[in-house]
Amino acid sequence: MNKIHEHINKVKKGEIDIVEATHKALEETEKINKEYYYMNEISARLALSQAEKLKKHATGRLSGLFISVKDAILVEGVQSRGGSKILNGYIPPFSSTAVKKLVDEGAIIIGKTAQDEFGFGGFSTNVNVGLNHPLNPFDKDCATGGSSGGCGGMSQLASFPHISLGESTGGSIVNPASFCGVFGLCPTYGRVSRYGLMDYANSLDKIGPMGKELYGIASVQEVISGHDSNDSTSLKNNIDNYSLYIEKDVKGMNFGIIKETFGEGVDLSVEKKVWDAIKTLESLGAKYHEVSLPKTNRYGISAYYLIATSEASTNLARYCGMRYGKEEELKGNFNEYFSKVREMNFGEEAKRRIMLGTFARMSGQRDAYYIKALKVRTKIIEEYSHTFKKFDALISPTMPMLAPRFDELEKLSPLQHYKVDLMTVGPNLAGLPHINIPVGFEKNLPVGMMIISNHLEEGKLIQVAKEFENE
Amino acid sequence: MIKEFNTDVVIGLEVHVELDTETKLFCACRTYGNIEPNTLTCPVCLGYPGSKPVLNKRAVEYALMLCLALDCKISPELVFSRKSYFYPDMSKNYQITQYELPLGQNGKVELSDNKEVWITRIHIEEDPASITHPGGIGNSEFVLVDYNRSGRPLCEVVTEPDMTTPKQAREFMKNLINVLKYIKIFDVNECIIKADANISVKESGYVKVEVKNITGFKEIENALQYEISRQRNALKCGEIIIQETRAWDADSKTTRSMRTKETAEDYGYILDPDLVITDITEEWIKKAKESLPELHNEKVKRYVSEYGISLEDAKVLSLDYDLSGFFDEVARKTNPILAAKWVRRELVRVLNYNEMELSDIKFDSSHFADILELISKDKITENVGKKILEKLAAGSFNVKEYVKNENLEKVSDNNALLDMSNKVINENPLVVDEYKSGKDQALNYLVGQVMKMSKGKASAQEVKKMMESLVK
Numbered sequence: 029m030n031k032i033h034e035h036i037n038k039v040k041k042g043e044i045d046i047v048e049a050t051h052k053a054l055e056e057t058e059k060i061n062k063e064y065y066y067m068n069e070i071s072a073r074l075a076l077s078q079a080e081k082l083k084k085h086a087t088g089r090l091s092g093l094f095i096s097v098k099d100a101i102l103v104e105g106v107q108s109r110g111g112s113k114i115l116n117g118y119i120p121p122f123s124s125t126a127v128k129k130l131v132d133e134g135a136i137i138i139g140k141t142a143q144d145e146f147g148f149g150g151f152s153t154n155v156n157v158g159l160n161h162p163l164n165p166f167d168k169d170c171a172t173g174g175s176s177g178g179c180g181g182m183s184q185l186a187s188f189p190h191i192s193l194g195e196s197t198g199g200s201i202v203n204p205a206s207f208c209g210v211f212g213l214c215p216t217y218g219r220v221s222r223y224g225l226m227d228y229a230n231s232l233d234k235i236g237p238m239g240k241e242l243y244g245i246a247s248v249q250e251v252i253s254g255h256d257s258n259d260s261t262s263l264k265n266n267i268d269n270y271s272l273y274i275e276k277d278v279k280g281m282n283f284g285i286i287k288e289t290f291g292e293g294v295d296l297s298v299e300k301k302v303w304d305a306i307k308t309l310e311s312l313g314a315k316y317h318e319v320s321l322p323k324t325n326r327y328g329i330s331a332y333y334l335i336a337t338s339e340a341s342t343n344l345a346r347y348c349g350m351r352y353g354k355e356e357e358l359k360g361n362f363n364e365y366f367s368k369v370r371e372m373n374f375g376e377e378a379k380r381r382i383m384l385g386t387f388a389r390m391s392g393q394r395d396a397y398y399i400k401a402l403k404v405r406t407k408i409i410e411e412y413s414h415t416f417k418k419f420d421a422l423i424s425p426t427m428p429m430l431a432p433r434f435d436e437l438e439k440l441s442p443l444q445h446y447k448v449d450l451m452t453v454g455p456n457l458a459g460l461p462h463i464n465i466p467v468g469f470e471k472n473l474p475v476g477m478m479i480i481s482n483h484l485e486e487g488k489l490i491q492v493a494k495e496f497e498n499e
Numbered sequence: 500m501i502k503e504f505n506t507d508v509v510i511g512l513e514v515h516v517e518l519d520t521e522t523k524l525f526c527a528c529r530t531y532g533n534i535e536p537n538t539l540t541c542p543v544c545l546g547y548p549g550s551k552p553v554l555n556k557r558a559v560e561y562a563l564m565l566c567l568a569l570d571c572k573i574s575p576e577l578v579f580s581r582k583s584y585f586y587p588d589m590s591k592n593y594q595i596t597q598y599e600l601p602l603g604q605n606g607k608v609e610l611s612d613n614k615e616v617w618i619t620r621i622h623i624e625e626d627p628a629s630i631t632h633p634g635g636i637g638n639s640e641f642v643l644v645d646y647n648r649s650g651r652p653l654c655e656v657v658t659e660p661d662m663t664t665p666k667q668a669r670e671f672m673k674n675l676i677n678v679l680k681y682i683k684i685f686d687v688n689e690c691i692i693k694a695d696a697n698i699s700v701k702e703s704g705y706v707k708v709e710v711k712n713i714t715g716f717k718e719i720e721n722a723l724q725y726e727i728s729r730q731r732n733a734l735k736c737g738e739i740i741i742q743e744t745r746a747w748d749a750d751s752k753t754t755r756s757m758r759t760k761e762t763a764e765d766y767g768y769i770l771d772p773d774l775v776i777t778d779i780t781e782e783w784i785k786k787a788k789e790s791l792p793e794l795h796n797e798k799v800k801r802y803v804s805e806y807g808i809s810l811e812d813a814k815v816l817s818l819d820y821d822l823s824g825f826f827d828e829v830a831r832k833t834n835p836i837l838a839a840k841w842v843r844r845e846l847v848r849v850l851n852y853n854e855m856e857l858s859d860i861k862f863d864s865s866h867f868a869d870i871l872e873l874i875s876k877d878k879i880t881e882n883v884g885k886k887i888l889e890k891l892a893a894g895s896f897n898v899k900e901y902v903k904n905e906n907l908e909k910v911s912d913n914n915a916l917l918d919m920s921n922k923v924i925n926e927n928p929l930v931v932d933e934y935k936s937g938k939d940q941a942l943n944y945l946v947g948q949v950m951k952m953s954k955g956k957a958s959a960q961e962v963k964k965m966m967e968s969l970v971k
């Protein structure tokens with residue numbers, strides 16, 4: 029199965045009428061969207077104008093590849109709201125570096141996908157743009173996962189050559205990839221420029237590709253990687269040739285199975301599917317051993333939520349109805365006005381995280397929460413780097429459960445919501461690359477396995493994922 | 500640590516200095532130019548969603564130079580933080596500044612009475628936008644925001660509460676500006692320097708009041724004098740001084756309350772995760788040290804040892820960066836001791852009289868040196884020299900030719916002097932008699948007449964000697 033590769037070659041040779049193909053892709057997107065609510069915005073005009081250009085001249089590495097983009101990643105001229113109604117009508121005057129690089133290589137942007145408001149959630153139920161929340165492609169009563177839920181759903185259902193550009197802060201790429209049954213690659217922190225990404229938590233945010241075909245994942249990752257003078261945290265290291273790893277196999281690789289991510293609190297059917305996949309790897313010549321990450325599993329979630337919300341609460345301060353954020357009736361002094369705008373337009377979860385983050389960094393609490401969380405994070409990074417001395421990669425389920433039903437979710441407390449990030453916050457805190465690999469179905473819902481590799485070893489993830497691509 | 504105070508007044512300063520870089524602290528926007536509001540902006544300094552700051556290395560180099568010039572200890576790492584507060588002049592509603600680890604700590608500035616003012620910290624931060632209240636604060640229905648200033652690089656210099664008089668505060672500011680000029684990181688005409696002062700008086704038990712927004716060193720003395728007497732008057736009337744923040748209004752020359760301690764803000768500092776923490780290497784510091792020019796104290800020492808001028812002259816000259824530069828040029832061309840005296844007194848006198856700055860004058864140090872050379876070789880008198888200098892202020896000319904053409908060379912021919920003196924004696928028999936009867940000032944009149952006759956070209960001392968011997 030190499031539809032994307034074939035499609036790009038045909039577009040380059042002019043064997044496909046790319047304008048016609050774009051019309052078809054847009055029609056299909058509209059149709060999917062009517063049923064599943066994956067798109068906050070469909071950028072038909074932009075897509076068609078890009079197609080017209082490609083019809084005349086197509087040399088880019090991604091010529092004619094259709095891309096949907098998470099709402100928080102800016103696309104010049106296309107309404108970008110980060111899933112929040114406070115940014116209703118916001119048309120950014122510049123594109124994110126990642127989108128710019130994709131467009132420069134001939135990719136076609138079809139629109140902005142649904143997400144939890146500013147990335148605050150694991151199920152894409154905290155949507156706040158006045159649209160329905162996205163529905164799982166396999167069962168409309170279930171969630172897509174989040175926060176890049178629209179990306180996951182589109183990746184599963186689009187029949188045209190398509191990759192989605194997602195973003196992960198604490199697991200928002202692999203989580204919806206798992207629930208929607210697609211690959212989702214979250215690269216090393218800093219591998220992809222964050223310029224033009226609406227910030228959730230700047231020290232954690234990472235842009236990465238999601239989709240059904242590894243070739244598409246690898247080629248998009250190659251294009252968007254690299255240093256960007258507009259983002260000081262972007263890495264200068266050479267860019268790996270990721271698609272070459274599709275040709276490699278796992279023979280001789282040594283995996284660490286993270287002990288704490290199995291057992292209590294984990295759905296048995298999820299465990300079973302992941303163990304089946306581990307056995308498959310063994311049968312292909314790989315070795316595995318159990319490994320324990322006690323600090324990560326004990327303190328990861330707390331450290332993650334303290335750091336992420338501390339940063340988020342400063343990032344969201346600019347949305348106050350002055351330069352950014354919806355305007356409301358001008359009344360009272362600036363303080364009263366700012367408060368009114370924020371009260372009226374932020375969703376419940378955004379308000380919760382702003383308050384949590386503001387509390388964690390106030391002078392009385394700062395040392396006990398924010399500063400301590402930073403120290404814990406350093407310990408967690410040390411724990412991982414120690415582990416990678418012995419293993420090529422680490423394995424765990426991506427999510428501890430199958431995609432939950434919406435009526436089940438309503439019963440969960442905020443803390444229970446946060447706890448589903450158990451497996452994903454570790455690599456996100458440590459800035460480690462990780463991938464979701466679909467490893468089968470249970471009750472008609474997909475199960476995902478997560479592979480974590482050391483910094484800048486995205487290639488290894490593709491190498492492992494490739495073993496499961498044709499199933 | 501709580502300091503024990505015992506002086507009548509305690510003053511500490513927080514001075515904001517705008518660094519004279521080409522571009523802003525975190526973006527490529529220009530920092531200068533007298534232009535339309537909101538034209539020197541970009542997504543970064545406007546705080547657009549998705550924009551990221553990129554540090555201007557030049558601003559760090561400038562700040563490093565300031566830290567080194569003020570003897571600060573340099574921090575091992577460069578760390579930036581976000582200071583959060585909601586205000587209409589901040590596009591992001593947080594300011595990027597330094598919190599935990601300021602660039603420099605524990606420096607000092609010396610005042611004229613050998614008093615040392617300790618610098619607690621020096622850090623780098625971005626300037627917010629500027630706000631204008633059309634019709635004045637309190638009267639306006641709206642404010643106007645100009646983001647041209649947003650993101651300009653500032654250095655904040657925080658002192659210990661070491662000053663005890665408004666005059667000392669003024670001198671501190673003046674010395675700081677002089678250091679800034681020495682290291683050329685501050686443009687007096689373009690850059691802003693602002694101070695917030697912490698001030699308390701003994702009578703209140705040293706309750707600290709902060710006075711914000713004082714511009715320049717003359718204002719600081721006024722503001723502090725006002726605030727001290729306000730506090731003392733209030734105490735005399737039985738009022739209590741509360742810990743509060745007040746704003747200095749330069750127009751009305753008063754301070755007014757902005758907020759009291761109860762509503763003081765919590766800035767919720769976090770590290771700015773968009774900016775990577777960088778090591779400040781020995782190499783970086785070495786480079787900054789090498790790019791430092793000779794500083795004030797070093798210059799004083801050199802003037803004494805190299806030119807043999809008095810310590811007092813050396814100090815006065817070095818305190819003014821421009822003047823000392825001029826002096827150096829003149830001293831290399833002619834007698835340094837004469838040069839010190841003339842730059843300090845005569846040049847300053849002519850500048851003041853003409854209301855000119857050194858940068859305005861049309862002549863250069865070689866004209867000035869020519870005059871001094873003629874004086875030291877006894878070719879012209881000091882009086883003639885002063886007149887030439889005054890004339891030079893209006894436009895430059897060749898000094899030596901001018902002296903020759905105008906026949907200004909000193910009359911040192913004894914016969915000529917004798918002729919003139921005898922002539923004056925003959926013409927003023929009454930004055931001669933007065934002198935002989937014991938009125939000493941009568942002699943001054945006679946000498947003056949000879950000087951007039953010589954058009955100032957004679958030496959007054961020589962004429963006096965000759966007169967005395969003639970009318971004895």
Ligand SMILES: [Zn+2]
Pocket residue numbers: 523526527528539540541542543544545650
């Ligand atoms: Zn700018």
